[in-house]
Amino acid sequence: MTRIFSGIKPTGHLTLGNYLGAVRQWVETDQHRADALFSVVDLHALTVDHDPARVRRLSRQAATLLLAAGLDPALCTLFVQSHVDEHTRLSYLLECTASDGEMRRMIQYKEKSAREKAAGGSVRLSLLTYPVLMAADILAYGADEVPVGDDQAQHVELTRDLAVRFNQRYGQTFTVPRAVLPQVAARVMDLQDPTSKMGKSHAETSGIVYLLDEPDVVRRKVMRAVTDSGSEVVYDREAKPGVTNLLELLAACTDKDPGELAAGYTSYGALKKDTADAVVELLRPLRERHAELCADPAYVDGVLREGARRARELARPTVDAAYRAIGLLPAG
Ligand code: ATP
Numbered sequence: 001m002t003r004i005f006s007g008i009k010p011t012g013h014l015t016l017g018n019y020l021g022a023v024r025q026w027v028e029t030d031q032h033r034a035d036a037l038f039s040v041v042d043l044h045a046l047t048v049d050h051d052p053a054r055v056r057r058l059s060r061q062a063a064t065l066l067l068a069a070g071l072d073p074a075l076c077t078l079f080v081q082s083h084v085d086e087h088t089r090l091s092y093l094l095e096c097t098a099s100d101g102e103m104r105r106m107i108q109y110k111e112k113s114a115r116e117k118a119a120g121g122s123v124r125l126s127l128l129t130y131p132v133l134m135a136a137d138i139l140a141y142g143a144d145e146v147p148v149g150d151d152q153a154q155h156v157e158l159t160r161d162l163a164v165r166f167n168q169r170y171g172q173t174f175t176v177p178r179a180v181l182p183q184v185a186a187r188v189m190d191l192q193d194p195t196s197k198m199g200k201s202h203a204e205t206s207g208i209v210y211l212l213d214e215p216d217v218v219r220r221k222v223m224r225a226v227t228d229s230g231s232e233v234v235y236d237r238e239a240k241p242g243v244t245n246l247l248e249l250l251a252a253c254t255d256k257d258p259g260e261l262a263a264g265y266t267s268y269g270a271l272k273k274d275t276a277d278a279v280v281e282l283l284r285p286l287r288e289r290h291a292e293l294c295a296d297p298a299y300v301d302g303v304l305r306e307g308a309r310r311a312r313e314l315a316r317p318t319v320d321a322a323y324r325a326i327g328l329l330p331a332g
């Protein structure tokens with residue numbers, strides 16, 4: 001059976017980008033067709049300036065939201081990364097497989113390190129090695145597929161390189177995974193800056209739709225979205241990034257084709273209104289279910305406990321095999 005792994009970082013409140021780019025595939029298809037593991041990858045949230053209490057709170061919130069979005073513990077495994085030691089155990093071996101230059105070429109490292117420096121902070125070493133830990137997250141489970149948004153494609157490519165290199169040097173140990181991107185909305189853009197992706201850790205929040213935003217807040221953010229010069233509604237990412245982002249959102253919410261949708265609009269206002277309504281409707285059931293689950297934290301704890309137990313059981317043999325293959329003496 002196909003094995004799937006994917007994760008989400010508790011670096012901020014989950015966004016519409018996270019949902020359309022990743023979580024929706026997990027819920028609607030992945031958990032039904034494969035042995036799927038999904039993780040709140042909390043160790044990754046420590047790679048940038050963080051507040052301990054906030055990370056803890058956001059980890060619980062992310063797990064609760066994933067369940068609210070429809071992940072079903074009877075169908076998939078949901079767990080918190082730091083509850084399973086195998087990730088960090090394997091990460092070190094992969095650090096010994098990766099090169100410094102490879103890490104520095106990662107676009108996300110360049111962007112996030114620049115952001116940290118601009119904010120007057122220093123760049124944590126873990127931000128540089130982050131893609132190696134992510135590779136460990138994936139390879140520990142022998143995942144075949146990694147459903148992610150477009151921004152993570154480069155990291156999955158690196159994971160493939162590391163798996164192939166390790167296998168060539170030390171013998172067949174890891175499955176070589178591949179990224180699976182959604183057809184539409186693989187890169188949801190910020191509503192205030194449609195040339196940069198919507199990201200949950202961004203400081204400027206007016207262009208970000210959070211999954212738990214109240215309906216009137218969602219409406220306001222979409223209605224105030226930056227659009228492009230001219231007034232024609234055309235699906236063209238280069239010439240009309242703002243309008244194209246709205247068309248992609250509407251298409252993703254209504255299961256339609258963004259190019260075909262464009263033909264039905266003669267003004268930006270009508271497109272914004274329909275998009276706002278569609279996003280509000282998409283998020284409504286999720287918000288309601290989230291409120292119910294918040295009233296039952298013991299249920300969420302139980303799911304995470306059982307998820308970590310199963311994840312440990314699956315990862316252990318692969319990581320042990322990697323320790324042997326790379327030349328470490330087994331404990332007697
Ligand atoms: P951060 O700003 O901390 O990096 P993020 O919003 O990018 O947060 P991640 O935890 O890095 O979220 O990514 C979780 C998943 O959501 C990944 O599969 C990623 O590709 C996807 N994703 C994130 N942002 C978007 C987006 N704007 N559009 C589509 N998919 C996205």
Ligand code: MG
Pocket residue numbers: 151199
């Ligand atoms: Mg990200």
